[in-house]
Amino acid sequence: MSFSLKPYNTFGLDVKARDGMVVRDFAMFPAAFDKIRKSSAGFIVLGHGSDVLFKGDYDGAVIVNRLMGVEFSEDANTHYVKAQAGETFHDLVALTMKKGIYGLENLALIPGTVGGAPVQNIGAYGVSLSDFCRYVEVLDLVTGKVDRIMGRDCGFGYRDSIFRIPENQARYIITAVELAIPKDWKPETSYAALRSRNLESPKEIFDFVCSMRKIKLPDPRVLGNAGSFFRNPVVSRETLAVIQKSFDNVPHYPAEGDPDMVKLAAGWLIDQAGCRGINLGTAGTYENQALVLVNYGGATPEDIVNAARHVQGRVEDAFGVRLDPEVRIYGEKGECQL
Numbered sequence: 001m002s003f004s005l006k007p008y009n010t011f012g013l014d015v016k017a018r019d020g021m022v023v024r025d026f027a028m029f030p031a032a033f034d035k036i037r038k039s040s041a042g043f044i045v046l047g048h049g050s051d052v053l054f055k056g057d058y059d060g061a062v063i064v065n066r067l068m069g070v071e072f073s074e075d076a077n078t079h080y081v082k083a084q085a086g087e088t089f090h091d092l093v094a095l096t097m098k099k100g101i102y103g104l105e106n107l108a109l110i111p112g113t114v115g116g117a118p119v120q121n122i123g124a125y126g127v128s129l130s131d132f133c134r135y136v137e138v139l140d141l142v143t144g145k146v147d148r149i150m151g152r153d154c155g156f157g158y159r160d161s162i163f164r165i166p167e168n169q170a171r172y173i174i175t176a177v178e179l180a181i182p183k184d185w186k187p188e189t190s191y192a193a194l195r196s197r198n199l200e201s202p203k204e205i206f207d208f209v210c211s212m213r214k215i216k217l218p219d220p221r222v223l224g225n226a227g228s229f230f231r232n233p234v235v236s237r238e239t240l241a242v243i244q245k246s247f248d249n250v251p252h253y254p255a256e257g258d259p260d261m262v263k264l265a266a267g268w269l270i271d272q273a274g275c276r277g278i279n280l281g282t283a284g285t286y287e288n289q290a291l292v293l294v295n296y297g298g299a300t301p302e303d304i305v306n307a308a309r310h311v312q313g314r315v316e317d318a319f320g321v322r323l324d325p326e327v328r329i330y331g332e333k334g335e336c337q338l
């Protein structure tokens, strides 16, 4: 194991990969492909590692994407912003704001790279990457060519896309994303936290979103974490009714595509199960947001896994609802279960 992953996972876990390299320009890809070919346990492309948990050392090759550059173009109605995959997503949001291109402000301060953004179709405060994604540019390891996958073909859903499918993980390296941002800016303030404020300009929304996120979420540079650890579970209306017998005001939302199912708020379930702000030694949940598992200092991968299982167990005991991880989990041989 020769490649330290400590700088490349925001949990700050001291884990290693058998091999790896940081790719800063296209000329470095042949050397990266060589490492991939030699690896018996496959490969993982990483951006900032803000959505991954390594359960231990990884026996394969890691390609860290640091392709940089942003290009702007426009037509009568639309700004087009093409960013290379290694750009920091928040820097892109801030740059568009500076240039008077508005629309991304609700996505401010989401950690990670531009290349990581389409993988789980990042979203916050009522806006998702898919609202703007014109195409994702990929290096296709099957054809050996650079290709464009149009936004409508990316299979975007709630924290989902075709790039999460294992075959595609082994096939595509995302090299750039082009966003199409309408010039006719309309504020997106339908999300409850924004609706009650009088936010009228993109700058006001940007500033509000940044201040909310700073209060609610731990800065990974200070407290290791990977954002929301679990997905919001989708349950039947019968399950909701059972929970409502014991709890008032259970937050729930319509589940996409199935009127008989509802989405529950995982953070609320964890909170009500008494797991907000718990510290099991070196790992636990964040005091201001129960959905975020944190490394309180010196946690091993096992400590994070134990904390996650503890939370899962407590929620299952309290509500009979199973929480599934939203973060991508990797073990010795590649992606795996918690």
Ligand SMILES: Cc1cc2nc3c(=O)[nH]c(=O)nc-3n(C[C@H](O)[C@H](O)[C@H](O)COP(=O)(O)OP(=O)(O)OC[C@H]3O[C@@H](n4cnc5c(N)ncnc54)[C@H](O)[C@@H]3O)c2cc1C
Residues within 6 Å of the ligand: 010, 044, 045, 046, 047, 048, 049, 050, 051, 052, 065, 085, 110, 111, 112, 113, 114, 115, 116, 117, 118, 119, 120, 121, 122, 123, 124, 163, 172, 173, 174, 175, 217, 218, 219, 220, 225, 226, 227, 228, 328
């Ligand atoms: C404090 C905090 C708050 C967060 N808040 C939000 C939020 O509000 N909304 C939200 O949606 N997410 C949130 N996240 C999760 C995270 O920010 C996003 O998932 C982000 O897009 C991950 O980007 P990354 O570059 O760090 O990806 P990584 O964690 O490095 O990778 C994530 C996955 O994408 C794949 N991948 C990454 N880059 C490439 C590439 N170039 N080509 C192919 N595959 C690639 C990896 O293999 C991996 O499977 C939060 C995380 C943290 C730590």
